[in-house]
């Protein structure tokens with residue numbers, strides 16, 4: 001710990017204005033206590049073990065104690081613009097979705113012209129609105145497959161879509177982008193991220209499988225500054241503006257399309273994607289799991305449904321799981337649609353920062369707590385991957401100690417069953 005402390009002090013001296021150093025120092029030292037060297041076994045960090053409640057409240061407080069409320073306003077408004085434009089592009093594609101739009105990447109996940117178009121568009125807007133020599137974007141897609149001869153027609157369609165969306169917006173009076181411009185915009189997302197400086201983090205379509213099914217998906221954009229998430233935006237074109245469990249189907253279907261936005265120290269807001277009805281949102285305040293519901297991935301391959309079921313039973317949750325795709329889960333949780341999000345990936349899967357950065361700040365600024373299954377805070381400063389212990393869990397500060405206990409017990413049971 002002594003070594004870590006001096007490293008943090010040296011770091012904060014070198015990269016931080018003097019008036020912020022003490023704050024950064026206490027923030028990092030607090031966070032370091034939640035990052036024991038990564039371990040494959042499931043164990044609570046020592047502080048979480050001693051007092052889960054204290055650990056959780058300091059986790060949630062760590063994001064808000066630093067006063068950033070006047071910072072990152074411009075970045076947030078540009079991020080909202082970029083995500084809204086990308087959402088328009090995605091909506092147009094989903095409307096006309098044909099099976100032939102699906103390409104197969106080497107990892108066999110479906111990638112559509114909307115993934116590429118959304119990434120090109122967000123990259124274009126960020127660079128144009130926030131010009132900077134040190135512009136850095138960590139994004140999911142790259143142009144490798146699109147540069148192949150066989151993809152020429154797809155690239156033309158993407159270029160046309162991007163230009164049509166820019167023209168529709170009307171705020172950029174520029175000659176149309178060429179196919180080469182589009183490829184270059186996509187490839188600006190190759191940054192490795194890391195602990196120093198600013199990095200945008202983009203999932204151009206999170207929940208591609210949901211998108212292809214016509215279900216939930218999200219355009220997820222976040223900003224890291226010195227390794228911390230400071231801005232996050234989730235465009236969720238298919239998410240109803242009313243709570244997801246609303247019984248009145250007419251109300252659910254009549255207004256869809258939510259934009260969640262969060263800035264460090266300034267809370268989380270939700271508005272409709274067309275710009276009306278802005279409201280501040282907060283996670284559920286319930287302290288009683290019996291009256292709560294939980295979210296998990298629609299795809300059983302992405303999260304262990306049996307384990308979540310066992311965790312929910314231990315907590316006494318009565319409601320069936322709410323299975324939806326993408327970081328729309330974080331958005332729905334931030335406005336109190338449910339009280340838990342459980343994501344326990346199958347063994348060997350490494351989470352990526354773009355699958356969680358925007359959702360993380362949307363939930364934490366709404367009063368929620370996000371940890372891995374061992375109670376450690378998430379560390380977005382280590383590059384493109386997010387190394388977590390076993391899984392990611394989300395709830396409010398009151399319920400987190402209960403949730404951690406249930407998760408730990410369920411994991412222990414499944415480990416001992418597997419060793420029989």
Ligand SMILES: Nc1ncnc2c1ncn2[C@@H]1O[C@H](COP(=O)(O)O)[C@@H](OP(=O)(O)O)[C@H]1O
Nearest residue numbers: 205206207208209297299301302325326345349
């Ligand atoms: N085996 C796996 N385990 C966990 N997550 C996975 C996975 N395979 C893919 N994913 C990630 O799960 C994300 C979707 O999350 P969800 O299940 O909540 O909808 C995908 O994002 P993309 O759709 O952007 O590729 C992908 O990054």
Ligand SMILES: [Mg+2]
Nearest residue numbers: 109110140208
């Ligand atoms: Mg993907």
Ligand SMILES: [Mg+2]
Nearest residue numbers: 203206207355
């Ligand atoms: Mg994703």
Ligand SMILES: [Mg+2]
Nearest residue numbers: 140203205206
């Ligand atoms: Mg994606």
